Every structure is written in structure tokens, then in C-alpha cells.
Amino acid sequence: MNELMGIINLSASTEKLKSLTEIRTIGSIPIGGRYRVIDFILSNMVNSGMSNIAICTQGKARSLYDHVGSGKYWDLDRKKDGLYYFHPEASSIDIVQKKGDIEIFNSMLGFIKGSKQEYVLLTRSYMVCNVDFLPMLEYHKETGADITVLYKRMNNHVRRFIDCDTVNIDENDSIISIGKNLGKKKFYNVSLEMYIMKRELLVELIEESIHLGDVDFLKQAIFKQIGELDIKGFAFEGYLACINSIQNYYKANMDMLLPEVQEELFHSDALIYTKIKDEPSTFYADDSYTSNALVSSGCIIEGVVENSVLSRGVHVKKGAIVRNSVIMQNCEIGETANINYMILDKNVDVSEKRVFNGDVEHPFVIAKNSKV
């Protein structure tokens, strides 16, 4: 399907994820054992046949470049089309938050204009799901809408998508207004912040915003068009998580322990790709015990692991107990240490006998490279 190009916009407020994003962008937060957050949207695009994809980075993008690189693990390392990065030349979170992302889009105008696809899919990086964009594009073409927005109907999980955009839709699937989920309504439609429109329309929106100087964020430019343009909603029925707070990050990891979520995200034909690391197999020692755990390769389990997600190269030593936790790459849990409701960033070294307890609503984060 070479009618659709993709733009992944990584500029986002990271206030509620601070302890994980001080050293990286949201897109490069490790999740689900062997993945990074951006793997989901990138793989979704590739699985939908898209081959011309731009990533607008912002702030500390180094770990993202290291992870995605030339895009070869997504088969995006190509001569024609492929993967492109855009980064504000003078970058700092302050500048972007003050000036919005319109400037970045402005610097991409040449690229967008020079692309050959008729439609563009504009997304963020923090939505975790396995979605095929083909039906959405078909719907967009059939309805003749100017912009189509992907959304999911929520009738529970009141507080799950707090701070996310919500869309109000009439009986014709037209979008009447876009708001924000403050966590007070039981029924709402959360926006996946994935928009399909003609490439030309995107160019127009950017140029007009620059010209008028009245909005800082492209999103605002789109919202302003409600009433002016025909904006449709397209419903997504699958599993969705939004990584916009530590709580939601933790819950998304725990969701991946559910067989039905695993099935949908990881065992369908549409695979989630990630960087390849060549770790050895995982070894479970005599007298170890593992139950309800997602374990990546290269781990050595000598103790007890329950209800947890382990990244590559984690070593749980003899007598150590890891419960209800997310353990990132190369952590070491010392003998008879006890970890519960915790998030351990990469390379954390927990000394023997130490006990750390978080809470299901407030999992604690131990920062990268700490020795505790």
C-alpha cells in the first residue's frame, strides 16, 4: 500500500513520566520485556505496507536513534523512501514547549511536499496497540472525509486515559468537538491521535498556521478546522494503552501478562518488530520458580519471579523474589532481595537482602544504573 506516508511526532509533554524520560524520549522507553514504546506504531505502519516514514524527534533523542537506527529491523533501510528523522536544529524541551511543534513541521515541508504518497498518517509515539491502517484508509476514501481520526470507545477504565484527547461524535461519525479526558466520565471516546488526510491538506494546514502564527501545535490547527472541514471518526476495537504516566506505563506492562492481550499484540500475523540484540536463551535454574511472567532472552532465573515483566539479560539470583514488577535490561537482583510493585530502569543492581516495595497504584521507579 504505497498510498500512505507516515509521520510520527515525538514531541509530547513528559511531565508525568519524568523518572523514565529524563534520559530519553517516550518513544524509547523499554516496555513489554524486549520492546520500546515506538516499536508499536512503527511496526503498525510497516505491517500496513507503509514504507515512507518520518520521525520528528525532540529533546534527548540519542537513545531513540540508537534503537531505531537506519530502520533496518523494520525493513525501512531503503534507497527509495524509508525512514527519515527530523530534529529541531536548536533543540531543548523549553523551546519546543514554548513554540509548539509547528516549527518542526515547517522544517519538514520540503520532505512532505516531495513525497509521492497521496495520503499521510500523522501519529504520536505513545499509543500501544496493534492496528492495521488499511481499513481506516479505505473508510477515509469511501466517506470522502477531509480528515479521519482513529478513536476507541471506552465504557469503563474511567481513569485509564487521563489527559488524552477525547472526541465527541455525532450519529454520522462526524466529529463535533475534541476535548480532554479529565477522568470524570465513564463513557468517552479516546482519540488515538492518529489522523489520516491528504498530503496536500497537511501542507496547507502547516503553511496556514505558519502564515497566521495563531497556533503553536499542529493539533490545534486540526482542531480549529472542526466545523470547517469534514472530520470523521473511525473506531478502533482492539487493545489500547497510552504511555503518558508512570501508572499507565506500569499498567500496560501488567496488561501484557494477560493471554488475550499477548495474543493480540504479539501472536497475530502482524508482528511487532524491534532491534535485535543476539542474547542467548534464558536459563531457569534448579529450584527456581516462575509464574505468570513475561521473560526476555538472556535472563538467568535462580530465584522466584511472579506477575512480572523482565527485559533481556536480567539476573534474578538465588533466593531473590521479584513480584508485580517491571525489570529492564541487565538488572541484577541480589540473593534473597525482595522486589514488589517496582519499576527498575536499565542496569539497576539490587544488593542482596534489600527489600523494595511499591504499591499497585504507585509503583516506584529506581533510576538507570543505580546500585541500591
Add this chain to the structure above:
Amino acid sequence: MNELMGIINLSASTEKLKSLTEIRTIGSIPIGGRYRVIDFILSNMVNSGMSNIAICTQGKARSLYDHVGSGKYWDLDRKKDGLYYFHPEASSIDIVQKKGDIEIFNSMLGFIKGSKQEYVLLTRSYMVCNVDFLPMLEYHKETGADITVLYKRMNNHVRRFIDCDTVNIDENDSIISIGKNLGKKKFYNVSLEMYIMKRELLVELIEESIHLGDVDFLKQAIFKQIGELDIKGFAFEGYLACINSIQNYYKANMDMLLPEVQEELFHSDALIYTKIKDEPSTFYADDSYTSNALVSSGCIIEGVVENSVLSRGVHVKKGAIVRNSVIMQNCEIGETANINYMILDKNVDVSEKRVFNGDVEHPFVIAKNSKV
């Protein structure tokens, strides 16, 4: 030879190259038809068997990333070692010029410490030559020097290497002092600004400079060691050009029309690699005339080309005359236009009948994408 890692430091004053570097770093200036300046040092490293190379970029590095990319055209797109980029997180020329390059090296410390090669070769990007670093490393090991500096003896070309570092050497090849070439001496030793030292020594120099805060540039830290450490010079005998001004850039291109320079740079076993572009062959029309010209692929020559260097995809139309000029990619010289002693940046479109004349000492530059 996996004993040597490379660091290419691109931070440099670009004052005298301004018309070519407003949109790019020195490393990505097109030269010699199909090359960029950085191709020379990168290929020299690869041809010397080096496989772990870091590039410290600064300022407008986008065109450099586009050109070098993952390093696959230099066979540096590897799992073990390969090519690494370092860029100051908040980048702007002002910051670097005020604070020097020590900060960038500081941000690389982890990378340097984690590399497995015993020695490090520190270079800039603007020296154009074809050099094998193996004999220099052998010399460095044999003499037991702490630092070895590559230099070339000049006994003419008084003004050719203006502003370059010069080294004063005693009878034992030890460096007594390092100065600057002001273009007043006939005999001098120009430094290629290529230093070999133990990796550990580089780490020490960086850490000490940060600790003391007394120097802004790593170069100064090295100069400060004269007298303290054993610093040797190693003579380079081959062709050398330094791209530090428009005049020198122009002269280097003209040098490449000399068969002996071509032979040394391009037709030896040590090839100069560059990004591959898949241009078609070059077509010379009936009644065209070409003499003493270096012509890249994908050109169409219908007019006259003399004493000039043409990049890929240049179109010299019927009756047009190009003499003593450097024409970059995709320029179009309209019918009966006349170009002499000019440098045309990429995509310049010269309308028919126009006449542009520079001077051998002052070739004019027409900026990228101009229609004149």
C-alpha cells in the same frame, strides 16, 4: 588492524568558508565531483583497517547525516563497532565556539572508555589526502611516544596552508612547539591535525581538562603537554589539501585535474568511498567539446567544458561554456551561458546567455538552489 579507533572532530571555524557552510558542515561540502570532504578521512580510516569510528558533529549536521548515514558505503554498518555520531544536545555554533569542543569529548567519555582498541586516532575532517595510518601507528609503537602527530614538510606554497597548525620539530622528530601558519614562511611543517595516542591517555586528557576547566579545546590540552609528554612528529609525503577557505577549496578541486594527484587520490588500491547515487552514464553530445575536466556520472554535455570539475547530474546546454569552474550536483548551465572561475553550489540554474566571471584568486560562489 583492530588496534586503532578513530574520532573525527567536525567542530571547526567556518568563517572563511561561509558561503559554502551556511547550510552544511565542512565535512559535507561536495568536492572532486562525486565526493564530500569527509569521504577522504573516513575512507583513509577504513582502508587502514579501522572499524570503530566516531564522528563528533556540530552545527548544521543534517547534510552530513544524509551523506554518511549508517556508514554502509564505508562498510561501517556493523553490529560490533562501526560508526557512531556524537552531537551536543543543545547545539548552536555560538555555544561551541564559546565553550570549545571539550564538552563534546566529555559526552563521549563512556564510548571511548568502552571501546576495545588500545590506540586512538584523533582527526579533523578538512584534510584531503590518501594516507595509510598503519606506518604511523607502527612508528608510534616503535618510538614509544605518548602522542604522534602527522605533519607534512612544506618548502613552497607559502600561502597554501594559512591558519593551519604548524609543528616545530627537533632532530629526533620530537615536537618542540606548535604554532600557526600565518603565510610568512617558506619552509614550515604543517600539522595534519591527526594524533595517535593510547586510548587511556585521551581519556586522561579529557578528564583532566574538565577537572581543571582551564582549556576549551582538546587541541589546547594536547599542546599543553608539550614538554611534559613525549610528542613525536611523523612525516607524510603525499598530496595534501586543507579545506579551510574558499580559495583552498577551489585550488583543491583544480589540483584534482592533475593526473599525478588523480593517480594518488583515486587510482591507488586505497579507494575513496562515497555515497552511491545510481546516476546513469554521462552523455557527450555531437559537437560538444570537453578538455581537461573531471566529470561525474549523469551529466549531459552539449556545450564546452574546460579545466573544470563537474558533480553528478550537471547539464551544460548547447553553446554554453564552462571554464575553470567547480560545478556541483544538478546544476544547469543554460544555452550560450558563459561561466569562468566560478563555484556553483548544488541545483544552481544559470539562465541562457548569462555571463559570470570570477578570478583565479577569488572564485565567486553562487549559492545553492539559486536561479541566476
Add this chain to the structure above:
Amino acid sequence: MSKFKKEIMAMILAGGQGSRLKEMTHKIAKPAVPFGGKYRIIDFALSNCANSEIDTVGILTQYEPYVLNSHIGIGSPWDLDRQHGGVRVLPPYYNRSGGRWYKGTANAIYENISFIDRYEPEYILILSGDHIYNMDYAKMLAFHKKKKAEVTIAVKEVTFEEAQRFGILSSDESDRIYDFEEKPKNPKSTMASMGIYIFNWALLREALIEDENNPDSKNDFGKNIIPKLVNENADVFSYEYSGYWRDVGTVESLWEANMDLLNPESDLDLFNPKWKIYSANTISPPQYIAPQANVEKSIVNDGCIIKGSVKNSIISTKVKIGANSVIESSVIMPDAVIEDGVHLYKTIVMSGVVVKDNTVVKGNDKEVILVTGE
């Protein structure tokens, strides 16, 4: 959508020797013969695939595959160095019943059924690796789908004389083929098969198995598979192609196709940025035209050093032409060295050949001379 499933994949037949190309194919297969200054013949089929967005290609080799293998490498020139799909060279192999050389074009595909099955293609495109042409297979596929065809054969109008060398077919006004004859003495039409077929894979798979079980079959597409399907009233359609197309089977036709590159009237356009022909790139500097040289109406490539006079010729990559040499209406293949004072007219100089000082070689109206250096 599974990444493994492909709507269409291509199989390129590249096993032939091409013996009418004489010494040119002693050490390399015909698809590996250099063409047009910087290409090899197979680049056209491969680039057409890349430009038609077909990203899964099998190449069937048998005869002297080494140069072809090195040329194709991992497929990067054609953007075919993919994690899924990409290009794969398929030589003959041994299995439990012994060694199995390819017996014919159809048998070559038969032996690789399991390779094809892995991608579960709807359609399969069968190509020949030794034709020079620019063709958008995506358009042919759209035609195939629109006609609801089971087989689509690309055809081209040829002269009556030429028709005896081709598979000739007759089709009705709906383009449905009702008659097919391989190399007929008395052609019933002048529509020649270009040897480019799209099949519904399920149908071809069955036909190949049936054909393999027939001991009398030559296991050839033109001689067996296609005539049988036409006779059995399968939905076989002809897709007319009007662009440049050439089967460079002889030294003369190879020379002529090269000369077409210098003819502005020719349909063979290698300067089209939207339909680039890709090839394995050599690492060479720009070409150098020396002060005393003269180059007119010619194509010259990277790495050349030209000191003599070149007219109406194709000068391939890394060729050296010495002072006072005159090259006219000739094709100089890569890495050849023409020393000083040489005069060549209507010749093809093979790759790497050194033509000594003052040599004179001239072809004539009837004959192109192949300079082999022996």
C-alpha cells in the same frame, strides 16, 4: 496482513549460456554480460521489479553463476536486501533422490515450488534475465486482474521474418489467446511472446506438477506449459507492450542495442529519473577527459581516463583510452585498456581486455568484431 504473504513475486530465469554471444559467455552467463556502459543485462529485469514495487525475487541460475552471484550480491542496488522477501539466487541442488540440474525453464520453477510456497503468492511473474527493456509490471498485473485472467503473456509486434524466432500467438478482440506456436515456420500472426508471464500461482503450480510427471515433456514454458494451457482453454490473455524491448542474443544485436543508447529517437531511455536502472556500483572516481581528448556523441562512465578521440561509442566503467587512439562506433566493456594509437571501428571490446599500441580493428556493415584479447 502477514509479512510473509506476498501478492506477487517474480522468478527470473537466468540459467542460460547464450552461446550465440560467442566468447562473451565462456566464463559468465548471458544475463551477466555487460551492457550500456555500466549495467549487466539482468539489471533491466531486476530494476523493473524494483520500480514495479515487486520486492520478492528468485533468480534461477545454473550456468557459470559466479559473476552473476557476485553482481547480485545481497541485492542492495535494487533495494532488494530485505529482511522479508528480497532477492534470492536459486541454484540446482541435491536432495535424497540425488542431484537435480534444471531440465528446462518450467522444471527450474518446479524444483523451487517450496521456495515460492513460503510466500503464499496470489500471482507469479516469470521473467527472462536476458532482455533489455523498461516495463512496469504493476500495469501488467492490473491488466491481469481486470481481465480476470489465469495467465497473461506480454506480447510485442514483430516483423514477419522475426516472427519465426519467437513464440507467436493469436488473440481475439478481448485479448484472449486462442492459439500459440513456438517458433513457427509459417507464423499465423506477428504478435510475439516476450517470455514475460503472469500466472495465478495455484494454476501454475498444478500445471508444473502435471508437466513434471509427463516423461515426454521438455519442461519448457514456451514449448509445453503455455501451449497446453491454451489448448485446454485456460483464460490466457495477451498484454501488448509497445515500448523498447530487445533480446540481445547475438553479438550484432548486443552492439545494436548499445548503439540505441546514443540514438535520441530510441525508446530506450536510461536518463528517466522515475525509472532508474540500478546496477552494482563500482567504487571509481569521476571520469577524466584529458586536454588532448575529444569525446562526441558518446557515453562515458566513472573511472574512465580518456586521452584519445571517442565518437559514437559506449565507454564502460574504468576504461582507459590512450593518446592518439580513435574509437568509433564501438562498445568498450568495463576495465578494458586501449593503449596509444589504436583505431577501432564497429567493435565490441570485452571486459578487461588490453588492446595494444597501434592495433587497428575494423568491423563493417555486416559484421561487428568481438575483441577478446586472445
Add this chain to the structure above:
Amino acid sequence: MSKFKKEIMAMILAGGQGSRLKEMTHKIAKPAVPFGGKYRIIDFALSNCANSEIDTVGILTQYEPYVLNSHIGIGSPWDLDRQHGGVRVLPPYYNRSGGRWYKGTANAIYENISFIDRYEPEYILILSGDHIYNMDYAKMLAFHKKKKAEVTIAVKEVTFEEAQRFGILSSDESDRIYDFEEKPKNPKSTMASMGIYIFNWALLREALIEDENNPDSKNDFGKNIIPKLVNENADVFSYEYSGYWRDVGTVESLWEANMDLLNPESDLDLFNPKWKIYSANTISPPQYIAPQANVEKSIVNDGCIIKGSVKNSIISTKVKIGANSVIESSVIMPDAVIEDGVHLYKTIVMSGVVVKDNTVVKGNDKEVILVTGE
């Protein structure tokens, strides 16, 4: 230094069927047999090359090469997807004198002399694609240079009984070999050739041509080339290797080598970050150990879903193990599905096999049972 010239290059013999591995090698060559949960046997030779910084490798294939070809692909897992050198699969081919299958190990190299010549190597390393070991060939090369040897053979001490299955050699105190016997009835020593040779290429090249011209030769390294060179008093040295090395020729030895991975005393260490064994990676999620599962003293890989009990076993990539199943002392190859209530002891379950509900298969002290799904 020319990029084309290589000091040393490796040629891996991977053409054998390995018929003692029974059904395991019906459809794939022995070097492609899965091993250790996520590898294929040839990964060891290839990773040793990559870790020894040998970047030019030819792989000689003949028998059922398809899976092997797909596995090796463009060589990226081993960092061998290079512009110069890299990995190249070398099947038999046709030339003007007809089709040439490889007649023996030496003939396979002989047929590819021109491939090797292109890199102008000083030394050539001949390897077998079906051994499990971690070896630094750079050290062996240093030994070869220090001894100023013409040929160096890696050797390993074996028991007297085993000695009858190997090429056995005798060397003096300077490691110079004075006697070599292939599979002797009465071994004169217990130093077995590991089938790993470094030759000076000029010498081997000559020996291969001579051997090819000898109609009585079996064209085999062990039977012809090595004995002849020893008899002719060439400088042949033995390089003793003391680490883990196993030729997994039978179902039992394949099972045993897998079990060695669970033995902390074994020299076979796949967790060494400085000597990684690389393999083609599948795209699979982390393994999921369900609440009711129990996994002990076992190796488990990406993409597995374990609901049963696993002990003392190797569970390969993407294996599913159902509830209430008990897997003991077994090797489950990739993509196998063990349904519910199954009990396996001392078995090898082949790739992709589905073991139905409540199946019980038990090997015993003497025999490992191969579960083929047929």
C-alpha cells in the same frame, strides 16, 4: 592495502546430508539442524569466524540447501553482510564442460579456486559446518605463522575407542606431524583431527589441482590431500585444542550436546558476552510462563508459551507447551506444539511437530527417541 586482498578467508564445507541423523535431515542439510534452542549447527562455525575477525567466508552447499540458504541470508546475523568479502554460498554449477557436482571435500574447494583467488588470500581456513565448538581461529593462525607451517591441523585428544572414527595423527615434540591415518583400525595415537585446517593458499591450490588430475583420488581432505602432504614431508603441524568440541553425527550425540548446555561443568558456554554465538533471529515476543507452569533446570526461548512442567530440557523458539504436560530431559525444536497432558522423557521433538493431547513418549538409558510427527 587493497580492500580485495584478504590475509585469511574461510571455506565452510556444508554439503553433507548427515544421514545418521535420520528423519532430521530429510529436508535439510546437517549444518542446518537446530541446536541449543535458538541456533542451527552452522552458527558455531560462522560465529567463530565473526568472533575471530575473519570477514570473508564461502559456504559450500550441495544437499537440500534451501533452509541453509534462507538461514544464512545476506549474513547480517554474523556481521557478514559486507560490501567486500562477507559470506557467499557456493553451490555446484554448470560450465562449458557440463554440470559439476562436488565429488568430495577437496573437489568442492577445487571448483571454487577462482572465487578464492579473487581475494588473493595468504592463508585459507577449511572448516566443517557441522561441529559444535567455540574456537578462536586467530590464535590458530598465530600458531601457524609462528611455526612457519604450510598446513596446520587442529587436533583434540579423544579416547582410544573414539579414535577409530577420526583422522588420527602423530606429531613430534615440535608439533610437526609425521603420520596421518584416516579412521584407523589400530590407532597409533589418540590425537584426532578436528577437520579444521589452515593452509598456505599457494600450497593448497597446487595440491588441489594435482589431486583433481589424479583419477584414483576420492578428492577428500582426510583421505587424500592431508596424507599426501604428510608423506611428501610438507611442514604440517598440529594445533592442540582443549575446549569443547563435538561432532553431532547421531541423534544421541545431538541430544547429549544439547544436554551439555544445562550442565554447569560443561565447557560449552553460550552466555559469554565476549564470544557470542549469533543466529538468524526470529521476530518473537518474550517467552510467557503461565501461572500454572513450572520450569526448572531448563533453557527457554523467545516466543514460547509454557503452561506445563519443564525440567532438564531445551525448549526452542516459539514452542508451545500445554497445561498438565510434563517435559523431561528432552529437546523441543522450534515451532513445535506440545498439547495438553503430554508426557515426554528423553526425546527430541522435531521442528514444527504437533504432539497431540495425552501422548506419552519415553526414551531410555540407551536410546533417545526422535519425535517426527509421522
